[in-house]
Amino acid sequence: MSEQTNLLTRQQIAARAAQDMQDGWLVNLGIGMPTMIPAFIPSNRDVMFHSENGLIGMGPPPAEGEADQDLISAGKELVTMVSGGAYVHHTDSFAIARGGRLDCAVLGAFQVAVNGDLCNWRLPNQTSGSVGGAMDIAAGSKRVFVMMTHTARDGAAKIVAARTYPLTAMKVVTKIFTDMAVISVTPDGFVLNEVAPGLTADVVQAATDAPLNMDAVGTIDVAA
Amino acid sequence: MLNKKSETLEGAVGRVKDGATILIGGFADPGTPEILIDGLRDLGRRDLTIVINNPGMHNSGVARLIEDGCVSKLICSFQWPKESLVFLERYDAGQIALEIVPQGTLAERMRTAGSGLGGFLTPTAVGTVLAEGKEAMTVNGTEYVLERPLRGDFALIKAYKVDPRGNLIYRKTARNFNPIMAMASDFTIVEVQEDVAINELDPEVIVTPGVFVDCYYVTGWYEIGKPRSAGNA
Numbered sequence: 001m002s003e004q005t006n007l008l009t010r011q012q013i014a015a016r017a018a019q020d021m022q023d024g025w026l027v028n029l030g031i032g033m034p035t036m037i038p039a040f041i042p043s044n045r046d047v048m049f050h051s052e053n054g055l056i057g058m059g060p061p062p063a064e065g066e067a068d069q070d071l072i073s074a075g076k077e078l079v080t081m082v083s084g085g086a087y088v089h090h091t092d093s094f095a096i097a098r099g100g101r102l103d104c105a106v107l108g109a110f111q112v113a114v115n116g117d118l119c120n121w122r123l124p125n126q127t128s129g130s131v132g133g134a135m136d137i138a139a140g141s142k143r144v145f146v147m148m149t150h151t152a153r154d155g156a157a158k159i160v161a162a163r164t165y166p167l168t169a170m171k172v173v174t175k176i177f178t179d180m181a182v183i184s185v186t187p188d189g190f191v192l193n194e195v196a197p198g199l200t201a202d203v204v205q206a207a208t209d210a211p212l213n214m215d216a217v218g219t220i221d222v223a224a
Numbered sequence: 225m226l227n228k229k230s231e232t233l234e235g236a237v238g239r240v241k242d243g244a245t246i247l248i249g250g251f252a253d254p255g256t257p258e259i260l261i262d263g264l265r266d267l268g269r270r271d272l273t274i275v276i277n278n279p280g281m282h283n284s285g286v287a288r289l290i291e292d293g294c295v296s297k298l299i300c301s302f303q304w305p306k307e308s309l310v311f312l313e314r315y316d317a318g319q320i321a322l323e324i325v326p327q328g329t330l331a332e333r334m335r336t337a338g339s340g341l342g343g344f345l346t347p348t349a350v351g352t353v354l355a356e357g358k359e360a361m362t363v364n365g366t367e368y369v370l371e372r373p374l375r376g377d378f379a380l381i382k383a384y385k386v387d388p389r390g391n392l393i394y395r396k397t398a399r400n401f402n403p404i405m406a407m408a409s410d411f412t413i414v415e416v417q418e419d420v421a422i423n424e425l426d427p428e429v430i431v432t433p434g435v436f437v438d439c440y441y442v443t444g445w446y447e448i449g450k451p452r453s454a455g456n457a
Contacts, residue, residue: 052327053251053397069254069448070396076252087396089403089431090251091335094328098348122353129324132302136328136348170351 006198007150007179012222015040016194017106017147017177019221021047028052028097028137030107030120031075034147037106048082050102052133054093057085074133097133098140105141107134109148109173111158111165114210116173116185118144119165129166138169150178150207157209159183159190180204182220189213194220228390228439229419233263236413236441240264240378245273247334247376247405248286252278253448255398257382257415260441261285264380265292273297275334275376277327277401279311290314299374301327326354329371331404337373338407338436346371379409383432386416386442387425390434399431406436414440 008016010033018040021027028050029035038060041047049058051074058073059080067078081087088096096102111119118138122129138144152158159176176183181204182194192212195204201214230236237260240246246264250256265288272295279286279300287310289295298320303311314320325333326348336344345368349355359370381402384395392414394402406412419442 051397053254054400055397068396070398072252072254072397074251081396087394087399089394089399090327090331090401091404094331097328098346130302131324131326131354133327135326135352135354136346139347139350140328167352 006196008196008220008222009179010036011040012220013147013177013179015222016182016220017145018042020145020175021045021104023047025103026050026056026096026101028102028105028141030105030134032108034106034108035073035075035077037147048085050093050096051079052093052097052137054088054090055079055081055085056088056096057082059085094133094136097137100140100142102137102141104143104145105137106145106147107138109146109158110152111160111163112146112173112176112185113163114161114185114189116171117163118146118168118173119163121168122166124165131168134168138172141172143174144169144172145175145177146173147177150180150204157207159208159210161210180207183212191215192217194218196220197222225388227388228434228437229388230439230441233259233441234266236260236415236439237263237267237380239411240267240269242269243271244269244377245275245375247379247381247401247409248274248276249379249381249400249402249405250276250285251397251400254396255382255394255400255402256285256448257380258285258448259443259446260380260382260413260415261289265289265294268292269294271296273299275299275330275374275405277330278302279308287311290320293319295320297321297323299323299325299330301325301330324354330374331401333371333374334376334401334404334408336371337375338404341373343370343372345369374408376405376409377411379405379412381405381412381414383414383416383440385418385420385425386414386437386440387420387434388422390414390437390440391425391430392416392432392434392437393425393429394431403432406432411438412436413438415443416440417443417445
């Protein structure tokens with residue numbers, strides 16, 4: 001088990017990632033932790049959420065008694081639609097993804113490599129695996145951000161020099177939000193932008209299986 | 225006017241023969257034609273190839289077809305790892321073949337089939353195991369994979385309202401794959417909540433024109449799937 005006591009909570013990672021969602025963006029959120037982001041979008045920003053099962057303008061879970069069995073997210077959660085939303089069928093939904101209309105996709109990952117390779121759909125040695133819309137969305141979105149724990153449960157690094165897991169999409173990830181840090185993926189390698197309060201850059205480097213540029217490291221604002 | 229309405233479930237699904245390829249609509253529970261699937265199960269057909277985004281969760285829908293041994297091959301993007309238990313059991317025993325297709329590619333392969341096209345080039349899956357064995361092509365500097373059309377002998381879909389011509393509208397995220405599958409099969413069978421008189425559907429909002437529909441069966445409203453709980457997420 002990790003001995004770190006200064007790791008961010010899932011809510012804190014979501015809050016930090018939400019700060020990078022820009023006004024006017026259409027954003028797709030992967031199943032799991034990324035779905036916590038909408039609650040933390042600053043109120044002065046107009047960010048719309050796309051769910052690949054045919055929903056543009058996904059809203060929060062329904063209030064008690066207002067659930068509709070025909071209105072769910074790609075993660076099968078009951079959701080609502082915001083004002084100005086639209087329903088589309090599957091080829092339109094994926095035209096939005098591959099056609100470059102998603103400003104950002106925030107996805108979970110098993111591994112991110114220094115060249116931006118994303119691995120998030122299948123474990124090594126697994127013969128089945130559930131790809132869903134991950135490959136289409138990762139290949140087509142203007143930006144792919146990853147939100148995940150910095151290391152695997154066994155402590156293994158997930159931010160690596162070269163991937164060893166089955167590939168989802170090549171050279172697509174540009175930013176990583178973890179419970180330890182915010183890291184940019186650049187043509188010159190990983191750049192450590194911010195660390196969690198109470199952690200040092202060296203601690204983050206030790207949990208990362210590739211060199212981090214540590215020239216200008218700030219601290220994640222968890223008060224936001 | 226051609227009568228597309230079937231008064232009985234058996235009349236709607238009875239044409240399906242052993243060995244057929246069947247497109248089945250739905251994304252998770254919404255838009256899944258549960259009643260048609262039950263009717264298909266009762267026929268006891270064998271050696272079916274089922275195309276569906278995610279095969280039967282828990283004990284519903286396609287899971288029951290698989291359980292009964294009706295399915296020899298499944299083409300899908302996603303089997304919920306914790307819930308497609310019947311599928312996983314048969315798959316691990318080598319009793320069912322699996323073709324995993326990225327979700328957007330799955331949809332587009334059917335749209336392509338329905339549109340009379342011979343395939344398309346997609347950036348999805350380039351460099352991955354799901355592109356192995358497929359032709360690659362570079363157009364204007366971007367790498368693509370050639371994907372081929374996917375057509376069904378039958379489509380089983382679900383809609384919200386139908387008129388006597390077979391024009392359809394859908395409800396919310398229950399639309400999903402249904403309009404695409406309607407286009408992509410030789411014989412499209414619709415499970416529909418309600419039938420309305422001609423002219424009651426506004427031609428401006430019809431999603432699937434009746435030309436893509438061969439037969440419909442009216443079911444009324446029913447509660448879909450099984451009760452969801454947080455543990456199903």
